[in-house]
Amino acid sequence: MTHVDFAAMRAAMVASQLRTSDVNDPAVLAAMASVAREEFVPAARRETCYTDRPVPLGNGAAMNPPLATGRLLAAAQIEPGEKVLLLGDATGYTLALLRHMGAEVVLCGAKPAQGDGKQAPYDVILIDGAVDALPPALNAQLAEGGRVATGLIERGVTRLVLGRKAGGTLGFATIADMEMVRANGFEAEKAGFVF
Numbered sequence: 176m177t178h179v180d181f182a183a184m185r186a187a188m189v190a191s192q193l194r195t196s197d198v199n200d201p202a203v204l205a206a207m208a209s210v211a212r213e214e215f216v217p218a219a220r221r222e223t224c225y226t227d228r229p230v231p232l233g234n235g236a237a238m239n240p241p242l243a244t245g246r247l248l249a250a251a252q253i254e255p256g257e258k259v260l261l262l263g264d265a266t267g268y269t270l271a272l273l274r275h276m277g278a279e280v281v282l283c284g285a286k287p288a289q290g291d292g293k294q295a296p297y298d299v300i301l302i303d304g305a306v307d308a309l310p311p312a313l314n315a316q317l318a319e320g321g322r323v324a325t326g327l328i329e330r331g332v333t334r335l336v337l338g339r340k341a342g343g344t345l346g347f348a349t350i351a352d353m354e355m356v357r358a359n360g361f362e363a364e365k366a367g368f369v370f
Contacts, residue, residue, distance in 0.1 A: 181213045184225040188212075188241050192227050197351075198245040202253070206275040207245055215268035229356050236265050237356040239304060243326070243335075244269060247301065250337045250350050251324040253278050257298035260316065263358035264303045273301070297321060304358025305333045314345050323347075326355035 189208045198204065213221040216238060220230050230238040239247070248269075253259060255277030262283050264270050273280045281294050296318035302309075305326030317323060323338035323345060335353040338345045 179222055181211060181221075181225075185212065188225045192242050193245045196242055196246070198242070198249045200249040200252070202255075202276045203245055203248045203272075206248070206272040207241065210268065210271045210275055212241070212268060215266040215271070229354070232265055236359070238266050238268065239356050240354060243353055243355045244272070244303075246335055246351065246353060247303070247324050247326075247355075248272060248276070250335060251299050251301055251322055253299055258294070258296075259299045259301055260295075260297040260313075262300070262302045263360070265356075265359075269301070269303045299324070301325070302358050302361070304361075305355040306358050306361035308361070309338070309345070310361070314340065314343075317345070319343070325358070326353060328357070 212224050216224045216230050224230050227240045227242050257278055259278045259280050261280050295316035298321050300323045302325035305328050307328050317340045321340045326333045327336045333355050335350045336347045338347040
């Protein structure tokens, strides 16, 4: 049995995937260089968990590629002590990264249509995956000036987007087209017969 140097793989991920693709936030880079991604995937997937591809987890679930996670965290511009609502984290990896960055994190693992209103308002809402639409209920849980970062699926293309709340309304800006896994629980409702 050969020894796998996960620390070297993690360093290579930071150097060749993140730094070369507009992930330059020191806190994001430090977290992704420190948190052992291989501990959050099934044993059979550990040796490939640092490649820039989604990691299958079984039962149709998958973990985002490292670049998608890095770009998502960098886009959110999270500061230590900010209150973050994390939705769609399939493995706990993104939760561990956020905690390493000093965020105060509330994880909502169930169907997130309503989020977790008990601890609102949040400075940041982070959806760890791509969605068809943002549930309107989440806007009410975001603090004024707060941010939402997620992947938004538009006509089959996933775009990394950052939303900011101003005057009670969320406005979104596209950051980049990005491969991301679909976040469970955010599927758009199917319309009836449409021409």
